[in-house]
Amino acid sequence: MKKWFLVAGFLVLLVTGVSIVVYWNLCSRRLRSDREGILSEAFVCPPPAKEALARWGELGYSRGCVLNGSLDGPWVAWDGGTRVLCGQYTAGVPSGTWEVWHRNGRLFRTFSCAHGKDDGPSTEWYDDGRLSARGEFVSGWKTGTWTFWDPSGARTEVLFAQGIPSADLPEVQRRPCPVGTHLVGPEEFGSQDGMPLAIYRCALQGGAPHGWGLVWDVRGHRVLELTYENGQVVSRRPITN
Numbered sequence: 722m723k724k725w726f727l728v729a730g731f732l733v734l735l736v737t738g739v740s741i742v743v744y745w746n747l748c749s750r751r752l753r754s755d756r757e758g759i760l761s762e763a764f765v766c767p768p769p770a771k772e773a774l775a776r777w778g779e780l781g782y783s784r785g786c787v788l789n790g791s792l793d794g795p796w797v798a799w800d801g802g803t804r805v806l807c808g809q810y811t812a813g814v815p816s817g818t819w820e821v822w823h824r825n826g827r828l829f830r831t832f833s834c835a836h837g838k839d840d841g842p843s844t845e846w847y848d849d850g851r852l853s854a855r856g857e858f859v860s861g862w863k864t865g866t867w868t869f870w871d872p873s874g875a876r877t878e879v880l881f882a883q884g885i886p887s888a889d890l891p892e893v894q895r896r897p898c899p900v901g902t903h904l905v906g907p908e909e910f911g912s913q914d915g916m917p918l919a920i921y922r923c924a925l926q927g928g929a930p931h932g933w934g935l936v937w938d939v940r941g942h943r944v945l946e947l948t949y950e951n952g953q954v955v956s957r958r959p960i961t962n
Contacts, residue, residue: 756774758802759782759783759799760774762804764784764795767786770794772785772787773786777799780800781798781801784798785797786810792813793811793812795807795808796809796810803824803826805824807820808834814837815837816837817833818833819831819834829848830843838861839861840861841857841858842856843855843857843858854940855868856868856881861909861917862881862883862907863881864881865880867881884906884907884919885907885941886941898923898933899923899932902923902932903924904921904922905923908921918939919936922934922947929949929952930947930949930954931952933947933948934946934947934949935947945958
């Protein structure tokens with residue numbers, strides 16, 4: 722019996738060792754692919770900024786320009802053997818036009834940044850190249866008319882104001898908050914596809930949430946209702962659209 726335990730233990734160690742070697746070889750090849758890919762891009766830093774290569778994401782690399790300790794100039798990231806993100810920094814803050822790619826190499830999104838926030842036109846595509854969404858951001862939030870296409874191609878339009886559908890805004894503004902609190906929003910509540918979810922909630926004078934909170938997804942659907950007590954979430958109710 723002891724002999725069989727030893728054999729079994731040896732086999733487990735052997736399989737584990739082989740798995741580690743295979744995983745390491747795969748990771749090494751992926752790292753080499755990302756490094757070679759990102760270094761193959763035409764890339765020029767505006768003087769006196771200096772080029773910098775750094776690890777980024779899961780197993781990828783980023784390439785940017787550094788001036789006085791901050792990113793300043795063009796910036797690009799590769800991960801999984803393909804370019805996934807590129808744009809521009811100004812004194813450490815995202816600015817100008819940015820592009821995001823799906824893992825299959827197709828363009829996912831183009832958008833503009835100002836002062837580190839989405840600001841300006843934005844367009845999104847599915848990974849097969851079909852349009853997904855188009856509209857405009859102002860200071861980080863969807864504003865005005867946005868057009869959305871579902872995977873079947875059906876088109877809908879939503880008018881946004883202050884980060885949420887304009888049709889929802891009067892209801893939110895009229896909804897009473899507990900005594901001693903006030904309404905705040907829109908604020909960021911996590912993200913979806915790299916874009917912030919919007920939340921409106923009641924808060925105490927010191928800023929701690931207290932009372933109700935409502936969350937909208939990036940397509941303007943109300944998806945979650947929260948209840949807070951002195952800054953702590955005490956209940957969560959998903960909303961089915």
